[in-house]
Amino acid sequence: MMTIVIKVDPNQPEPDSINRAAEVIKRGGLVAFPTETVYGLGANALDESAVRRIFEVKDRPEFDPLIIHLAGIEQLESVAIDVSDLTRKLAKLFWPGPLTLIQWKRNEVPSMVTSGLPTLAARVPAHPVALALLKASGVPIAAPSANLFGRASPTTSRHVLNDLGSRIEMLLDGGPTTIGVESTVLDITTHPPTLLRPGGVPLEALEEVIGAIIVQEHSIPAGVSLRSPGMLSKHYAPRAELVLCTGKSPHEALRKMRHLVEKYLDQGLRVGLLLVEEDCSRFEELDVVIYPLGQEMILETIAYSLYAGLRALDDQDVDIILTRDFGDAGLGLAIRDRLKRAASRVV
Numbered sequence: 001m002m003t004i005v006i007k008v009d010p011n012q013p014e015p016d017s018i019n020r021a022a023e024v025i026k027r028g029g030l031v032a033f034p035t036e037t038v039y040g041l042g043a044n045a046l047d048e049s050a051v052r053r054i055f056e057v058k059d060r061p062e063f064d065p066l067i068i069h070l071a072g073i074e075q076l077e078s079v080a081i082d083v084s085d086l087t088r089k090l091a092k093l094f095w096p097g098p099l100t101l102i103q104w105k106r107n108e109v110p111s112m113v114t115s116g117l118p119t120l121a122a123r124v125p126a127h128p129v130a131l132a133l134l135k136a137s138g139v140p141i142a143a144p145s146a147n148l149f150g151r152a153s154p155t156t157s158r159h160v161l162n163d164l165g166s167r168i169e170m171l172l173d174g175g176p177t178t179i180g181v182e183s184t185v186l187d188i189t190t191h192p193p194t195l196l197r198p199g200g201v202p203l204e205a206l207e208e209v210i211g212a213i214i215v216q217e218h219s220i221p222a223g224v225s226l227r228s229p230g231m232l233s234k235h236y237a238p239r240a241e242l243v244l245c246t247g248k249s250p251h252e253a254l255r256k257m258r259h260l261v262e263k264y265l266d267q268g269l270r271v272g273l274l275l276v277e278e279d280c281s282r283f284e285e286l287d288v289v290i291y292p293l294g295q296e297m298i299l300e301t302i303a304y305s306l307y308a309g310l311r312a313l314d315d316q317d318v319d320i321i322l323t324r325d326f327g328d329a330g331l332g333l334a335i336r337d338r339l340k341r342a343a344s345r346v347v
């Protein structure tokens with residue numbers, strides 16, 4: 001199949017292009033589109049066979065449920081029951097935006113979308129292209145990240161084509177996404193609510209509004225971890241081995257990294273590093289490939305560069321990639337979560 005790629009203005013998407021994509025969705029086809037976090041691979045959430053194809057083209061196991069994207073909170077009641085005051089409060093503050101809320105599911109939503117769970121995940125994306133597509137198609141759109149299962153999520157149209165080109169009907173190319181890590185997944189069917197995946201909305205911002213939140217270690221959704229322990233531990237991963245260096249201070253993590261880099265170079269390996277500017281001087285004289293993550297203090301840039309960096313180093317055929325932890329404040333928690341899952345080793 002030829003994937004039709006349509007360039008769209010990320011701020012004011014052309015109605016003709018959006019309408020073409022909406023037609024594909026309504027016919028039961030698959031459209032990849034930009035959101036503010038990463039590119040999504042969308043299908044009509046109410047069309048079971050369209051949703052099944054999402055799992056097929058991504059090679060995604062059917063036990064890993066999808067996020068349903070909505071044009072606005074008004075659409076939530078068409079897929080969820082018992083929409084709570086807490087949902088409305090969070091939606092008012094964070095939607096459109098990178099917050100996914102777990103809700104009780106309506107029977108009308110095919111169980112394929114939720115992998116048989118009685119709950120569903122929903123969010124309103126803050127991207128003009130995604131919102132325009134949702135409005136034009138008039139249906140809720142189920143969309144996981146538009147990458148092959150287990151690989152780094154796509155933050156550019158090139159990433160999507162590399163993974164899914166010729167497997168899907170259409171790609172709306174709206175340029176690079178702005179946040180770069182996926183949405184925060186919060187389960188508000190539990191009391192207190194549970195953070196299932198740290199993401200674009202920092203935990204602190206949610207705690208400020210709703211108080212205590214249970215933070216699941218490793219943040220793997222209950223339904224998934226129970227059925228397949230370990231299955232999802234390697235995720236968002238580059239082809240090369242990734243080593244995550246940690247320590248009580250950046251200094252300690254960097255000392256470990258330097259030591260390992262020298263060892264790998266001695267072994268004749270090609271080494272790639274994901275580094276913030278402040279760390280670069282320590283590796284200057286070594287024969288390594290460096291992908292810059294911006295400045296240490298600006299976590300937004302690190303998050304934005306992370307997946308692109310993993311893919312870029314893979315493209316340069318490195319054998320091993322090293323990076324370090326950037327703390328757990330703000331977006332740091334999401335960055336740490338993705339690095340831990342992508343890593344084959346944490347030292």
Ligand code: TXA
Pocket residue numbers: 035037038039040041064065066067098100102114117119120121125143144145146181182183184185196197221222223224
């Ligand atoms: O930013 C994002 O969230 C992107 C863009 C495209 O919106 N989407 C995304 O989808 O990251 P995906 O499929 O890669 O991740 C969905 C996450 C998974 O961790 C999944 O287990 C969880 O949401 N999830 C979905 N439904 C759930 C449910 N009913 N209960 C618990 N977790 C659920």
Ligand code: MG
Pocket residue numbers: 144145153
């Ligand atoms: Mg994903």
